[in-house]
Amino acid sequence: MTKDKGILIRNIYYMLSYAFRVLKLSNYDEMASEKFEHIQDLFAVILAKGIARQLKQGLYKEYVSHYDNLSVLRGKLDIHGTIHHKLQRKQRLSCEYDELSENNVFNQILKTTSVILMQQPSLNVKRRKALKKVMLHFNRVDIIEPTCIKWNILQFQKNNQSYKMLINICYFVLDGLLLSTDKGKYKMATFLDDQQMSRLFEKFVLEYYRYHYPSLRAAASQIAWNIDDGVVDFLPVMQTDITLNFGEKILIIDTKYYAYTMQIQSRYNSRTFHSNNLYQIFTYVKNQDVGNTGNVAGMLLYARTEETIVPDSDFIMSGNKIRVKTLDLNTAFGDIAGQLDHIATSYFGDVEKKEA
Numbered sequence: 001m002t003k004d005k006g007i008l009i010r011n012i013y014y015m016l017s018y019a020f021r022v023l024k025l026s027n028y029d030e031m032a033s034e035k036f037e038h039i040q041d042l043f044a045v046i047l048a049k050g051i052a053r054q055l056k057q058g059l060y061k062e063y064v065s066h067y068d069n070l071s072v073l074r075g076k077l078d079i080h081g082t083i084h085h086k087l088q089r090k091q092r093l094s095c096e097y098d099e100l101s102e103n104n105v106f107n108q109i110l111k112t113t114s115v116i117l118m119q120q121p122s123l124n125v126k127r128r129k130a131l132k133k134v135m136l137h138f139n140r141v142d143i144i145e146p147t148c149i150k151w152n153i154l155q156f157q158k159n160n161q162s163y164k165m166l167i168n169i170c171y172f173v174l175d176g177l178l179l180s181t182d183k184g185k186y187k188m189a190t191f192l193d194d195q196q197m198s199r200l201f202e203k204f205v206l207e208y209y210r211y212h213y214p215s216l217r218a219a220a221s222q223i224a225w226n227i228d229d230g231v232v233d234f235l236p237v238m239q240t241d242i243t244l245n246f247g248e249k250i251l252i253i254d255t256k257y258y259a260y261t262m263q264i265q266s267r268y269n270s271r272t273f274h275s276n277n278l279y280q281i282f283t284y285v286k287n288q289d290v291g292n293t294g295n296v297a298g299m300l301l302y303a304r305t306e307e308t309i310v311p312d313s314d315f316i317m318s319g320n321k322i323r324v325k326t327l328d329l330n331t332a333f334g335d336i337a338g339q340l341d342h343i344a345t346s347y348f349g350d351v352e353k354k355e356a
Contacts, residue, residue, distance in 0.1 A: 009036040012192075014333045015204035016046070018211065020165035038122045039192065043173050047114055048130035050166045055137055060160045062104040067096050105154070106163050107141045113170040115143055146174045172196060198257035201303050205255055205327075206242045208340055212353050216244040216344065223252075223288050238284055246348045250296045252284050253343075257303045278322070285320045297321040297347060304328040 013036075036042045054060075067078070069085065075097025085092040114131045117123060151171055156164050176196035192200070209218035223238040242253040256277060281298040289296035297320060302311055304326045311324045327339050344351055 008330050009039055009042050011329050011333055011336065012039070012200070013042055013046075014336075015200055016169075018207040019200060019203040020168060021207070021211075022162075022165045037124065039177065040117055040120050040122060040173075041124045041127050043169055043177075044114075044117050044123060044127035044131055046169050047110070047117070047166065048127065048134055050169070051110060051114070051134040054162060054166070055134060057162065059102040059137070060104065060106055060163060061100045061102050062106075063098040064101040064103060065096065066099055067094070069093065070095050101140070102138075103141050105144075105149070106160055106167065107138065108144045109149060109167060109170045109174075110163075111135065111138045111141045112143050112146060113173050114138075116146070117173065149174065151175070172200075194257055197303070198255070201257045201329075202241045202255040205253065205301065205340065208337075209242065209244060209344065212341075212355075213244075213344055213351055214354060215351055216246050216348065218242055218244055223284055238287060240284060244344070244348070246351060248293070248295050249348060250288060251299060251343075251347050252281065252288060252296065253299045253301050254281050254284070255301050255303075278324075281322060282317055282320075285322065286318065289320060292319060294319045294321075297323070299323045299325055299343070301343075302326045304330065 034045065036045075066075075068074075069081070069090075069092040071092065073093055074095045076095065078094035078096055081094025082092075085094065114135055118128050118131050118135075154167065156167075172192065176192045206218055206220060209216055219242075221240055221243045223240060240252050241255045244251040244253070254277065277300050281300055285296050285298040300311075300323070302325070311326055313324045315322045315324075325343065327336065329336060341353060344353075
């Protein structure tokens with residue numbers, strides 16, 4: 001199957017719209033009809049529209065510490081610095097003070113990402129102009145080194161909650177696309193790497209079922225080890241990607257995004273499913289089905305690649321149904337939604353779907 005890159009990029013928008021529900025707001029709706037030649041164009045549009053919307057609310061400000069030599073006291077007096085000025089016969093006070101400023105890490109990330117996107121030759125002229133327009137309001141915000149951003153310590157609260165989706169988009173760009181050249185400049189990969197796509201794929205499927213099938217109580221839940229005796233403290237945590245519950249039935253879905261969905265067994269000149277994936281989903285199912293009722297099923301849900309062999313199989317393992325299924329992301333989004341709907345109805349029967 002030959003991939004139409006434009007379709008796949010458009011579907012990334014839809015996947016993002018579920019992962020970050022804010023993309024469903026009206027000012028993003030028109031993006032659904034746009035055509036994207038490059039993944040950078042998609043992220044540029046999302047950032048330009050998101051930042052424009054943020055500007056109407058006002059840029060987030062934080063108290064930032066400043067140190068300056070002033071003619072009047074402001075904040076705390078630095079005794080040593082002030083004495084040094086006195087010795088030099090300068091009528092200056094060394095002061096340390098806090099000031100509300102838009103020059104904080106959140107706005108710095110937005111500016112850094114936007115500037116790097118604008119520097120990419122492949123970026124559509126229209127998208128570049130849109131980013132340049134919103135960046136006119138960031139004159140007092142610094143550009144920072146992308147590799148120095150400590151993503152794991154960023155904290156969102158009431159005053160900057162609206163930044164959450166934008167910062168996550170920046171993370172996709174700076175962590176998933178950005179490549180450094182020998183000359184210290186930056187260029188971008190043509191597509192998100194498998195790790196980034198894997199996270200997005202997992203989040204998308206989970207949020208799709210949460211939104212459209214609230215009765216299935218979709219969650220990324222933990223499974224307790226079903227053991228008769230012994231200490232469980234050192235056993236690894238069993239964390240599912242998606243668990244669906246309806247009545248007495250449970251479906252555990254483990255999403256996978258690989259360049260190659262099948263393992264090549266060179267010794268036997270054949271292809272097989274990834275054995276570790278099967279072991280994992282079987283372990284989840286058997287530990288969830290404490291009473292061996294057979295009401296717990298498992299599914300390995302692969303994103304379809306360009307391979308000619310497409311995994312699509314059903315097994316009964318020790319009384320539980322295990323399915324290996326592929327989800328084709330290179331088709332109209334309505335078809336993708338139909339595939340996900342079929343997964344729900346084929347196992348749970350007539351479950352009600354909430355439309356968008």
